Amino acid sequence: MSLGFHILFAVVGIGMPLLMVIAEARWRRSGDPIDLELARRWSRGTAILFAVGAVSGTVLSFELGLLWPGFMELAGPIIGMPFSLEGFAFFTEAIFLGIYLYGWDRISPRAHLLAGIIVAISGVVSGVFVVIANAWMNAPTGFTLVDGRFTDLDPLAAMANSAAIQQVLHMTLASYAATGLAVAGIHAFLLRRDPLNAFHRRALTIGLMVGAPAALLQPLSGDISARNIAEHQPAKLAAMEALFTTQAGAPFLIGGLPDMESRSTHWGLEIPAGLSLLLHHDPKRVVTGLDSVPRADWPHVPTVHLAFQTMIALGSLMALVALWALFKLFRGHDLAADRRFLTLTALAAPMGFIAIEAGWTVTEVGRQPWIIYNVMRTSAAVTPMPGLAYTFVTFTALYFFLGVVVAWLLYTQIIRSPHEREWHRVHVPRSGGTP
């Protein structure tokens, strides 16, 4: 739960500094006050989200232990490494964000921009290390298991686990795609009512600059991830696709509600041999189904399948929006003049975040009942402390409350049209470009 909350802030914390730095770099070059206003607003957004992300991240580092002391006692020595490195990356981010936010007129422009760049980079780096630790839970390596204890530890090999690169790539792209398109979408929504507002136009452009390329690359990295999962965690992939029986020429399932008792799926649309084709680039290849693992080792299939479908659907839509945007830009069209495009982009604003939560569900629920794949069951790791429900409810309520406040602040501080009246009507279409 905390993770589900934290991941949203972490994602924006990775994406937002990039937007802020781009805006500042543009302002340093152009001297355009709109760019400066955007840089300042996005830096405020970064500040708010970073603070909430920092405290919720602290909660997490404790909660790993508070909830799963068994897991941490076993796994601490081996996955502590990425966490330590993450700590330093995070430290760097905190230091330079402080310098960036409060240093506008205390250090030279060049140093200030550099501080922003360091924030953006260290944000990505710390995300990378955390995802590496999670990837290890999916693909544990770097140890020998003897009598329930790890021996022959090799923390470096653990970091280089087989799931690491794919997951890191997928998550970093997701951060940029979700944040970039969310920003673009919000301003697209406002442009629908106020299409000549130069402020929102600029915000839309920078948002798309960050979001669109990432959204286009994301399906590719998803493909790499899926093939990796098929190889290393067949039960998870089978659950994602609700594939109950191992078969050659396995179909790709769209929609449908899997039934774990009867081992069949209702109301689904099957594309014959689609799954084999996607995973192995060969329609006749065999794909491992859920029947290859004992029933007790199944994750909850409907949850995993539906979450996976949600992620795929939203990801594809986002890629389409990105494709359309790039196409229009390439043709020299005026993006803000096309109401249909604005509507679709506005609809895409929340998609990235929903897709991320869905993807998170896939990788976590899909690994159940294991907390460390094929090594430790979640039930063996949980704390002996009774009454966990109270902790759970408390933190849920707290996070919900914080979420509402953050949303309100973001609206009033960042998104709302600036007061400078002259920006409302200053956009001049480039000559000859627009139809």
Add this chain to the structure above:
Amino acid sequence: MSLTAADLLAGAILLAMTAYVLLAGADFGGGVWDLFAQGSRRERQRAVIANALGPVWEANHVWLILVVVLLFTCFPPAFSRIVIALHIPLTLILIGIVLRGSAFIFRSYGGQDSLAQRRWGRVFAISSLVTPLLLGVGVGAVAAGRVQRPSGEGFVADFVAPWLTPFAASVGGFTLALFAFLAAVYLTNETCETELREDFRRRALWSGGGVFVMALVTLVLAWQGAPLVWNGLVTAPGAMPFHLAVGVTATIALGALWQRRWRVARLAAVAQVSGILWGWALSQYPWMLPPSLSIADAAAPLITLKLTLGALGLGAIVLLPSLFYLFRIFKSKAQVKGVS
């Protein structure tokens, strides 16, 4: 006595804790003084506090994350015992940390709505008061040797009794007094306005007295209820010079405050607080969780320790210059003048 990799890492944890107390502890103390801001200069006092915290509190806060990460990487059994036995206070600490950080940032970026700002200010201040108390309670429970494997004797025995003791409570009060004292001493260095300086000087002298009283109370309660601590403080090799050093620096700090030698006071207060922390650590060496889990027993396999030491070295290369830069920008004498 030769130092092992585990000892070095325990030392690194102690250093990170020291940094956390000296920096973030003072940020908590700042919140306490925000709560007790009064008189006609109330809002100006609050502004000085907010200015002092703004650029640095997040970086200061990360020291705690470093402590936690080092603990679970290098001393997993100790971490596991702590998080089980101290589940309740730790959860409350987390809530306090979340509320303090978010309330501070919400107040800073909350726009013009002054009622909402006042409310966030209140949340920030109250959570700054409660969190140090609980942190101290946790340290007290560890020092008293009450953090052990769950005995299975029921909820109260395993999850409440370890930390609900008069001794732990007194350590909580002691921690709060220390944080408030540190903050007040630092704040005298954060402004050039004479009136505000005098306000913080009075607070520093009062809370310095509070530190002294709480130290006595804690000692008496240790003698009664925490023989481990008492013995450690009195008999550990090298304990006496430490106590002496703490006494001397405390006297210097108060004397310098009296004479309005602000920078000397700050330096002495830093030395005093570090001395107290190290004295505690020394008194329980070689135990990590006295009386049964030693640093060597709790340590992770050697390869993990070595790699972590390497990571710490690398991290320090990045971190120390960055921190130096941060504090030079915002905390140097000229900068403070520039703001006021």
